[in-house]
Amino acid sequence: MTAKIGQSALRPDIARFARGEGNYVSDIPAPDALWIALARSSVAHAELISINVDAARRVPGVRGVFTGRDLAGTTPQSSLWDLPGQNHTHLRALAEDRLRYAGQPYAAVAAETREAAVQAAALITSDNRPLETVGSIDESLTGDTLLYPEWKSNAVAKQHWEFGDVTGALTQSHLVVAERFMSGRVHPMSLEPRSVLVRPEPDGSLTIWTSTQSIHQVRASVAECLGLPEHRLRVIAPDVGGSFGMKACAYGEETLLAFIALKLNRPVRWIETRREAFIGSTHGRDHRFDLETGFDADGRITAMRGEVILDKGADAFGVSIGTAWISGAVITSVYHVPAIDISASGLVTNKTPTGAYRGFGQPEAAFAIERTLDIAANRLGIDAAEIRRRNFVPSYALPYTTPTGLVLDSGDYTGLLDLTLSRFGYTDRTRAAKSRAMGDIRTGVGFACYSEVTNFGPSALCKAIGVANAGFDVATIRMEPSGHVRLFTSQTPMGQGIETVLAQICADELTVPVEDVAVVHGDTLSASYTGYASGGSRGAGVGGASAALVSRKLADQIRRWGALVLKADPAEVELIQGGVQVVDDPVRRCSMAAIAGEAYFPSTVPEGLEPGLEARAVFEPSSLAISYGVVAVEIEVDLALGTVRVKDVVFGHDCGVQINPKIVEGQIIGGVAQAIGASLFETIEFDDAMLPVTTSLHDYFLPLAADIPTINLVHQTTPTPFSPLGVKGVGESGVIGTPAAIANAVQHALEGSGLLLTLPLTPERVLKANDTLR
């Protein structure tokens, strides 16, 4: 099958999944492996005085019990983001002298069976001296109780952007909207929990199978923590059952299992339970954004002053305060803002750490700015679409550097807004909504714009903003002697279909059928090093670019070998339809197999070539690519119950050139569904003692099929000038603008009520807003 860029080539892995042949870490047979179970803190904050492991050791089948003391000789896990002046938590996989959140592991058992391991772990107890808990941003700010006394405060790091005369502009503004926007704590909730299997190999090396997005980050982390050389570590990510950022960074369990495997010289495995996933895998969001925005009488933004604070939970590992950083950096979105004063910071609290989750600070920022624009439009008596049109960065001004230093690369913001709203029937629906009130049911219509930072990279940008890993991507390629192709990538499939996208790119460049390209991924043994694997919506734009570049290098070799076979001048021949032929002379043509045969079994090697067909290419993006879009929704609120139903979604977006439109569509629809969850149902809660309340899917409500309406897409295509294929990312688009759009629509339905400023819009919050009807 030909599968050019722009065609929706089928994903072969879907057929495999549909036969039950998915291969997740927990499916990998390891009958000789010991099972690991963890003892986790049942208190939120305490000094850890001693650990009692005797009973655990006596459980039949137990082969080892480990505590923080055993790991004392290892290096603490470092943070992926390291901003100037950042405080570091320096924690190891098991707690040592202090427990900082309920769920923090402090001991591990290795046993012959899972039952024995779990039973033994349950018998482990600790003697603690309770400490006051820090349960909120406000409590953390007071500094009365410190999680890391050596820091002298609870602040991890702070970033500040300043541009123009904000105070002056705000004082002279016709209207200032100043509100506190809260995006609640949610769980990324991949359906497959995390899972790790480590096997010591006969040659003294270690193989680590783990459910991750970032094989090289895991390898680097285990190597650093245990002082192992990287050529003795092989990290494999087989099928990954969803990830969404939650599996973007290395976790302590990978290091811990590698440590135990080496100590006991046995394979060891751990499969996270759902309860553990709730307390031990990183959470998302939990941002508070205080935003003051000035407007002139025509609704043009004059200035912004804001402070975003992330509740980082107890450990600043992984992406550190990265989500707050991005939130601050993107607060001006696709709007022209003449003056800003924005700060972003993260504070530690006695909760499970927050980390990367699809959207990465951008939904939180979109919620603040898009709610602000609706509030301002309402107060100024300007239409919600018109106020945005007046503030968009115009197309002629692109590329445009925002006051926080991001570059808006390409697009037509007004064009997409108008197109989306007209497809949605915005004007008619807005008018009709009021007349549709029936009993307690109110209809609301709303929309929000969004921007998405994609093609995360420029290594220099990564350095500048404190990201430890570089942003380039390496691809290698080989045409085998049969004329078939293998591409080696460190981009990691986790359900997004990146392997199909990469195969399409290679097939397109080499003019071969897509079945003739195999993509090898998820293995540090075959993939070249990539610091930042699949994350930051960079798979297609950055990974795809290196796949294109490396294919072009290979194509050049193929062309020259083909010329040799055809006894033609290399300048006269071209790759076409899976072979090489003399331009305009289809009779003089040879197949890939013939060319590969010549390259691998040469009678003579042309000047400048080597036997074989292999190439390597690096793509270093010169800048980010900014995708953008408009989400329009119609909702129904039940005023008696406070419940909200999303009835209809029209999603307009521009992610540049689409390689596989069905995959793009899937990314958006799946993202919108997650955003509906985060907007209406999903919330991670703690009690007064900071013990987690939400530890089961009985208490955490993922959207079900009946909660998600049909989502219709509107496409606009503006290539980015910063990627050779013009491709921007799309993986996070669905989640960014949707919460703000839903909130705007609910606010519309509750006309005259109190402002909705906190996500999720639980029935309690909706009823409360409605009670304050003016």
Add this chain to the structure above:
Amino acid sequence: MTARVQHFELNGQRIECDAHPSKLVVDYLREDAGLTGTNIGCGEGVCGTCSILVDNCSARSCLLLLGQIEETSVLTIEGLAGHTLGPVIQDAFSRHFAAQCGYCTPAMLLIALEYLLDGTIENHADKTVIRDRLASVMCRCTGYQPIIDAIHDVAKSLALGPASQKLRTTP
């Protein structure tokens, strides 16, 4: 404890097994029978990832004990292709991109089969009805829409009437 031999049918094959009757069916499938296509999402009966069909009805295998499937006929994803409709549903899932990470996919396919063969349903191609039925399995990736489209597609092409077929685990 004396081992009691259990008898049941698994994907069309007669099974005699001496695993303890209190063993979870999902553990039996994955560990003893080597059928790892059935995935575990929560292990607490909520997500539906571990769904299998027992005597034509979907059941959560993480809540089911071996003793409870005595003398029943069990269908897991590995046996789906053996059913007349199996390949049709599998093909529709592929064409509609009805999976992303694939973790919920085995359960979704089995629920789809159960639904398509449910004789009490008036119109199998009604997307609202499909949506309601799919509420028994969670998917975190797809937003359900392509799954609904795939099932709708099969329903339309088969134009299944009420009580038109009986679920059989063999062709």
